[in-house]
Amino acid sequence: xxxxxFLILAAVLFSIGVFGVxxxxxxxxxxxxxxxxxxxxxxNLVAFSxxxxxxxxxxxxxxxxxxxxxxxxVGLAMVLMVYRNRRSIALDELSEMKG
Amino acid sequence: MPPFVGPEVAxxxxxxxxxxxxxxxxxLVVGALTGRWPRGLYAAVTATVAGTAAVLAAxxxxxxxxxxxxxxxxGALSYxxxxxxxxxxxxxxxxxxxxxxxxxxxxxxADGPEVYGLYLMAATGGIIMAAANDLIVLFLGLEALSLxxxxxxxxxxxxxxxxxxxxxxxxxxxxxxAFFLYGIALIYGGTGSTxxxxxxxxxxxxxxxxxxxxxxxxxxxLLLVGLGFKVAAVPFHVxxxxxxxxxxxxxxxxxxxxxxxxxxxxxxxxxVVALPFYxxxxxxxxxxxxxxxxxxxSALAVVQTNVKRMLAYSSISHAGFLLxxxxxAGHRAGEADPGSGVVALVIYLLAYSVLVIGTFAVVTVVGRxxxxxxxxxxxxxxxxxxxxxxxxLTVFLFAQAGVPFTSGFVAKFGVIQAAVEERSYAIxxxxxxxxxxxxxxxxxxxVSVWLSGESSDVDGEPDQTLRIPxxxxxxxxxxxxxxxxxxVMPGWLISTAEAVTTYAR
Numbered sequence: 001x002x003x004x005x006f007l008i009l010a011a012v013l014f015s016i017g018v019f020g021v022x023x024x025x026x027x028x029x030x031x032x033x034x035x036x037x038x039x040x041x042x043x044n045l046v047a048f049s050x051x052x053x054x055x056x057x058x059x060x061x062x063x064x065x066x067x068x069x070x071x072x073x074v075g076l077a078m079v080l081m082v083y084r085n086r087r088s089i090a091l092d093e094l095s096e097m098k099g
Numbered sequence: 100m101p102p103f104v105g106p107e108v109a110x111x112x113x114x115x116x117x118x119x120x121x122x123x124x125x126x127l128v129v130g131a132l133t134g135r136w137p138r139g140l141y142a143a144v145t146a147t148v149a150g151t152a153a154v155l156a157a158x159x160x161x162x163x164x165x166x167x168x169x170x171x172x173x174g175a176l177s178y179x180x181x182x183x184x185x186x187x188x189x190x191x192x193x194x195x196x197x198x199x200x201x202x203x204x205x206x207x208x209a210d211g212p213e214v215y216g217l218y219l220m221a222a223t224g225g226i227i228m229a230a231a232n233d234l235i236v237l238f239l240g241l242e243a244l245s246l247x248x249x250x251x252x253x254x255x256x257x258x259x260x261x262x263x264x265x266x267x268x269x270x271x272x273x274x275x276x277a278f279f280l281y282g283i284a285l286i287y288g289g290t291g292s293t294x295x296x297x298x299x300x301x302x303x304x305x306x307x308x309x310x311x312x313x314x315x316x317x318x319x320x321l322l323l324v325g326l327g328f329k330v331a332a333v334p335f336h337v338x339x340x341x342x343x344x345x346x347x348x349x350x351x352x353x354x355x356x357x358x359x360x361x362x363x364x365x366x367x368x369x370x371v372v373a374l375p376f377y378x379x380x381x382x383x384x385x386x387x388x389x390x391x392x393x394x395x396x397s398a399l400a401v402v403q404t405n406v407k408r409m410l411a412y413s414s415i416s417h418a419g420f421l422l423x424x425x426x427x428a429g430h431r432a433g434e435a436d437p438g439s440g441v442v443a444l445v446i447y448l449l450a451y452s453v454l455v456i457g458t459f460a461v462v463t464v465v466g467r468x469x470x471x472x473x474x475x476x477x478x479x480x481x482x483x484x485x486x487x488x489x490x491x492l493t494v495f496l497f498a499q500a501g502v503p504f505t506s507g508f509v510a511k512f513g514v515i516q517a518a519v520e521e522r523s524y525a526i527x528x529x530x531x532x533x534x535x536x537x538x539x540x541x542x543x544x545x546v547s548v549w550l551s552g553e554s555s556d557v558d559g560e561p562d563q564t565l566r567i568p569x570x571x572x573x574x575x576x577x578x579x580x581x582x583x584x585x586x587v588m589p590g591w592l593i594s595t596a597e598a599v600t601t602y603a604r
Binding site for chain 1: 259264284340
């Protein structure tokens with residue numbers, strides 16, 4: 001079935017996103033990787049909506065788009081705040097607290 | 100095509116949520132349009148809004164007791180005793196935290212409506228999670244709570260450790276939310292619906308005809324990753340110490356109480372209510388998370404020197420106890436006699452929320468005078484400087500350790516009893532051993548408070564007197580009174596909580 005291909009694409013996107021979050025040290029790149037994971041979820045939802053022939057998935061995808069936008073807004077604001085203070089957005093340099 | 104018909108909305112049943120979210124928005128808008136309000140007014144308004152919502156939730160509780168549980172807004176929210184109990188727990192926590200926040204904000208000259216508005220929004224999200232009867236709604240509640248918490252963690256904008264804790268929490272939190280969402284998508288694919296009632300119905304027919312559903316199993320695994328992060332269970336706990344340490348202390352208290360209560364409510368909704376047919380699959384995972392959290396949380400707490408970090412690890416160990424209750428509930432999830440796991444869980448959540456806020460309230464008061472320093476040294480000689488405060492801290496720490504005649508004992512006893520009833524002897528023994536290890540940590544703080552002499556300043560200057568602000572004093576007194584009353588007379592709480600296992604779906 002054709003829809004299964006979309007699920008495979010979503011899984012690949014998900015894996016790329018997870019790899020990005022783990023491997024990147026730049027906060028903005030990590031943010032983009034998280035967005036990639038969310039996009040893979042949306043693809044999944046729409047594909048499942050086709051397979052199971054119900055509308056819930058497409059509805060959910062709309063909600064996810066809104067949430068993702070809110071998340072990026074908060075995230076970029078926070079990155080900007082940290083950049084103003086430290087002139088750097090490398091996540092591995094955020095290590096004031098240890099123990 | 101039939102015309103679109105909107106769902107029927109029972110406005111009064113939704114009133115606690117409406118009051119909270121409306122109050123939060125109003126506070127933000129009016130606060131932004133007017134100048135700075137007189138000292139303490141923001142806190143008073145917020146506490147009033149939360150108090151009103153709590154009273155409305157209590158009214159809903161009695162209506163549910165009369166009429167039985169049902170669902171609201173076309174099956175999106177459940178209207179049952181579990182939701183109302185968690186609503187009241189969350190609102191009590193909000194009121195106590197608000198009392199602490201006023202002084203903390205005033206001290207750093209940051210009086211304003213933003214923090215209070217975010218508290219109310221986060222509480223709304225938490226209550227939606229506790230009442231969700233649809234995975235979409237559950238996710239929306241989770242994000243409303245989490246986004247507010249990220250901002251709250253970074254709300255002391257001028258302090259770089261607060262910024263750091265906010266960004267760390269955001270990156271890891273957003274990542275875990277994405278896992279959670281992928282899990283929901285897979286369960287939707289496996290069952291054809293996001294509504295919990297319809298998921299149960301769909302699984303009932305497919306499980307009885309035999310065969311496991313690979314999509315649902317993978318979905319459960321991803322959901323457990325997301326939820327494990329939110330409740331700070333080992334191995335998803337790495338953010339907890341840093342975030343708890345860097346965030347302003349009242350916000351830390353908020354995370355430890357409201358954040359935990361809402362996340363555990365979500366676990367109950369997803370695992371116990373929606374997926375009872377897969378209990379043999381998720382129970383071993385919960386068992387492992389519980390044991391790891393208990394052991395690692397208790398062991399690492401003991402070696403810390405910063406009190407906020409200590410309490411962060413101790414909250415991980417408490418999460419382990421709460422997971423033991425979920426494990427116990429997992430043995431008979433979905434049966435007519437559900438066992439006492441969830442009852443023990445809600446009692447533990449209420450008791451723990453109150454006493455953890457009390458503990459952090461004392462840390463706020465002590466930490467302020469030591470110019471933000473909350474190492475163990477800051478507590479030295481507290482018994483001679485402020486005997487009442489030292490006494491209250493002792494009550495809270497005894498309660499966290501689970502000493503009899505405190506609410507902590509009632510909570511821990513309930514959880515262990517629930518585990519033993521289900522013959523989970525191994526996990527009950529591990530939990531008790533972990534409680535003993537954790538007791539050592541609380542004793543370390545108490546030794547600092549009672550047995551060490553006056554903290555010696557380098558210049559030999561006398562310690563400035565420790566001032567207890569009215570709000571914080573009220574919060575500490577109320578939390579200590581609750582801790583002792585529940586410890587001595589737990590009967591009423593237990594019999595009230597027994598109503599929570601009849602879910603609407």
